[in-house]
Amino acid sequence: MIDFADVAMRLFENMYYLVSVILFVIGFHTMLTHSNLIKKVIGMNIMDTAIFLFFVSTGYVQGGVAPIIEPGVEQAYINPLPTALILTGIVVAVSVTAFALSLVVKIYEHYGTLDAEEIMRIRSTES
Amino acid sequence: MTFINVIHAHSTVLLIVSFLLFSFLMPILERWKNSWCATMAVAAHVLAFVFIGNLSWRVFTEGTIHYELGGWSPPWGIEFVVDYLALFMLITISTVSFLILIFGTVDLTHELKPKVLGLYYTLYLLLVGAMMGLAVTNDFFNMFVFMEIAAISACGIISVKSDRECVEASFKYLMLSAVGTGCVLLSVALLYMIGGHLNFAFAAVAIQDVAHIYPNNILVALALFSVGFIVKAALFPLHVWLPDAHSSAPSPSSAILSGLVIKIYTVVYLKLLYKVFPIELFDLLPVFDMILILSALSIFFGSIFAIVQEDIKRMLAFSSIAQIGYVFLGIGLANSTGLTGGLLHIFNHAMMKSMLFLSAGAIIYCTGIRKIDDLKGIGLKMPVVMGAFTIGAMAMVGIPTTNGFISKLYLALGTLDANKHFYLAIILISSFLNCLYYFPIVINAFFGESEEEDGEEEIQVKKLPLRMSVPLIILGAGCMIFGIFPKYILVIIERAVEMIL
Numbered sequence: 001m002i003d004f005a006d007v008a009m010r011l012f013e014n015m016y017y018l019v020s021v022i023l024f025v026i027g028f029h030t031m032l033t034h035s036n037l038i039k040k041v042i043g044m045n046i047m048d049t050a051i052f053l054f055f056v057s058t059g060y061v062q063g064g065v066a067p068i069i070e071p072g073v074e075q076a077y078i079n080p081l082p083t084a085l086i087l088t089g090i091v092v093a094v095s096v097t098a099f100a101l102s103l104v105v106k107i108y109e110h111y112g113t114l115d116a117e118e119i120m121r122i123r124s125t126e127s
Numbered sequence: 128m129t130f131i132n133v134i135h136a137h138s139t140v141l142l143i144v145s146f147l148l149f150s151f152l153m154p155i156l157e158r159w160k161n162s163w164c165a166t167m168a169v170a171a172h173v174l175a176f177v178f179i180g181n182l183s184w185r186v187f188t189e190g191t192i193h194y195e196l197g198g199w200s201p202p203w204g205i206e207f208v209v210d211y212l213a214l215f216m217l218i219t220i221s222t223v224s225f226l227i228l229i230f231g232t233v234d235l236t237h238e239l240k241p242k243v244l245g246l247y248y249t250l251y252l253l254l255v256g257a258m259m260g261l262a263v264t265n266d267f268f269n270m271f272v273f274m275e276i277a278a279i280s281a282c283g284i285i286s287v288k289s290d291r292e293c294v295e296a297s298f299k300y301l302m303l304s305a306v307g308t309g310c311v312l313l314s315v316a317l318l319y320m321i322g323g324h325l326n327f328a329f330a331a332v333a334i335q336d337v338a339h340i341y342p343n344n345i346l347v348a349l350a351l352f353s354v355g356f357i358v359k360a361a362l363f364p365l366h367v368w369l370p371d372a373h374s375s376a377p378s379p380s381s382a383i384l385s386g387l388v389i390k391i392y393t394v395v396y397l398k399l400l401y402k403v404f405p406i407e408l409f410d411l412l413p414v415f416d417m418i419l420i421l422s423a424l425s426i427f428f429g430s431i432f433a434i435v436q437e438d439i440k441r442m443l444a445f446s447s448i449a450q451i452g453y454v455f456l457g458i459g460l461a462n463s464t465g466l467t468g469g470l471l472h473i474f475n476h477a478m479m480k481s482m483l484f485l486s487a488g489a490i491i492y493c494t495g496i497r498k499i500d501d502l503k504g505i506g507l508k509m510p511v512v513m514g515a516f517t518i519g520a521m522a523m524v525g526i527p528t529t530n531g532f533i534s535k536l537y538l539a540l541g542t543l544d545a546n547k548h549f550y551l552a553i554i555l556i557s558s559f560l561n562c563l564y565y566f567p568i569v570i571n572a573f574f575g576e577s578e579e580e581d582g583e584e585e586i587q588v589k590k591l592p593l594r595m596s597v598p599l600i601i602l603g604a605g606c607m608i609f610g611i612f613p614k615y616i617l618v619i620i621e622r623a624v625e626m627i628l
Contacts, residue, residue, distance in 0.1 A: 024313070028306070031302065031305075032306075037298070040302055044302065044305045044309075047305075047306075047309050048305075048309060051309055051312050051313050051316065054313065054316050055312070055315075055316040055319075058316055058319060058320040081325075082316075082319070085268050088268070088272065089271075089312065092271075092272065096275065096278075096279060096301070096305060099279055099282065099283075100298065100301050100302070100305075103282075103286060103294055103297055103298040103301065104298065106286070106289060106294040107291075107294050107295055107298060110290075110291035110294060110295075111291065119295060123292075123295075
């Protein structure tokens with residue numbers, strides 16, 4: 001018999017992970033099922049953000065503060081490494097988004113639509 | 128002689144830095160001296176040969192090189208490791224991309240608008256640098272960054288032609304590779320969560336220690352890694368981006384994408400499987416069997432799809448899906464003979480597929496023909512190109528005295544060693560299927576008769592420039608030489624396999 005109260009408590013304690021997984025699935029779903037190209041790019045961004053949230057929360061310590069060490073003060077510090085890494089990750093995600101959006105602009109110039117199914121139809125009637 | 132000492136001590140990182148430096152010099156050069164761009168790109172490759180020569184000499188005399196970036200020792204800093212596997216990839220990448228570049232200096236002036244020509248070399252050098260980085264890196268996050276650089280520049284060299292097929296194919300590739308890198312980053316997070324290290328070697332030890340406490344984390348991480356790298360390497364069910372991307376890109380781009388880019392991800396995947404994940408995990412989750420099944424499907428369906436294509440470059444793209452299946456087959460067999468075959472096939476396929484794409488590019492350059500049916504009687508008009516194509520086709524099928532035969536032989540022996548006879552049958556069937564779609568082209572080209580016999584619409588054939596024919600001849604000769612004397616490359620591969628297993 002599963003103790004629901006216990007499970008709920010543990011989920012609540014690990015809320016960051018739960019939320020980031022939910023966000024990941026939302027982003028993934030948006031990206032793969034929507035036919036609008038801009039929505040695909042938005043889905044990619046939500047997915048990336050979910051991963052960043054997940055990565056940053058692995059470095060979080062309950063009650064920790066930013067790791068600026070003052071002499072004589074005993075405190076718990078959070079792990080700064082994931083945060084620093086994700087800064088790079090965000091830069092990468094921004095550049096991928098910029099490139100994707102510029103490709104969307106080009107696609108709109110060529111096909112006159114942003115709908116992936118419409119583009120498929122145009123291509124199949126041509127060839 | 129401090130200068131030589133600096134090169135000697137830092138050649139690992141200088142190799143990658145020189146590619147990045149030259150690639151960012153290109154936009155400046157493009158405005159100032161447009162005609163120098165191609166020369167500088169070639170110069171970057173020549174410089175890389177110097178560094179790789181130094182590295183291979185050191186690896187053969189002193190053993191594996193561990194390079195600490197910025198002087199920070201491994202658990203904190205980024206580490207580059209050059210072992211035999213990395214060296215093998217470096218040699219493959221530099222040689223093949225150099226030849227493709229020589230071909231491209233002429234072909235690209237024909238395919239691209241003059242104003243993007245200089246920027247093309249930026250993307251090309253970035254891509255080559257990122258691939259070399261992926262080959263030597265020993266750090267999770269560094270790997271992620273190089274993967275993103277490779278993905279963006281690979282999409283860039285597809286969309287640079289900016290006609291409608293290229294842009295759409297490039298967008299599709301970008302979206303799917305974003306899924307791939309997303310999965311990889313998430314699994315890096317899962318492993319960092321329990322191991323607390325980003326260095327491959329330290330993470331492997333840490334994961335080994337905690338594997339029994341958090342088995343689910345490791346399993347999910349392994350699954351996500353597999354999905355990420357299989358998307359990137361275009362194994363069968365996740366190959367949907369490849370045919371469009373590789374067939375619509377300019378020919379040198381297709382050659383480097385098919386020949387090298389999809390291979391480097393299989394090598395990184397191989398490194399992760401054997402170096403990072405604990406061996407007991409594979410009892411829990413039969414990941415090697417899954418790879419075998421996927422590779423068999425990939426070999427079979429890639430060939431089937433290739434048979435029905437009408438466009439020559441699209442056919443070659445589908446053939447790549449079948450050939451990447453062989454490489455994964457080698458990984459999945461997980462014994463030394465099979466793995467040797469798989470790694471050898473990376474080298475061999477890099478040569479033959481880039482040669483085939485380049486000869487397809489040469490055909491398009493000289494005649495403008497893309498349809499397979501229109502190639503009748505073209506062989507005698509362009510003997511060098513169709514000769515190279517014939518050697519490539521023979522190597523693809525695996526006829527003795529070509530290099531394709533050697534790697535298929537090793538894979539076949541590997542299936543027997545592993546007692547998996549079913550996959551031997553797959554290899555044989557696939558060879559017959561390869562015959563079925565390569566030989567009609569060759570036979571038609573040499574013995575087929577043009578339909579317009581009266582000469583009213585005789586195909587206009589441009590003369591092939593020297594810089595396009597020389598790479599084809601070198602690659603063709605390479606296919607034959609490594610088919611007859613495979614031991615020159617097997618020296619490195621056998622040592623690499625010894626270190627992996």
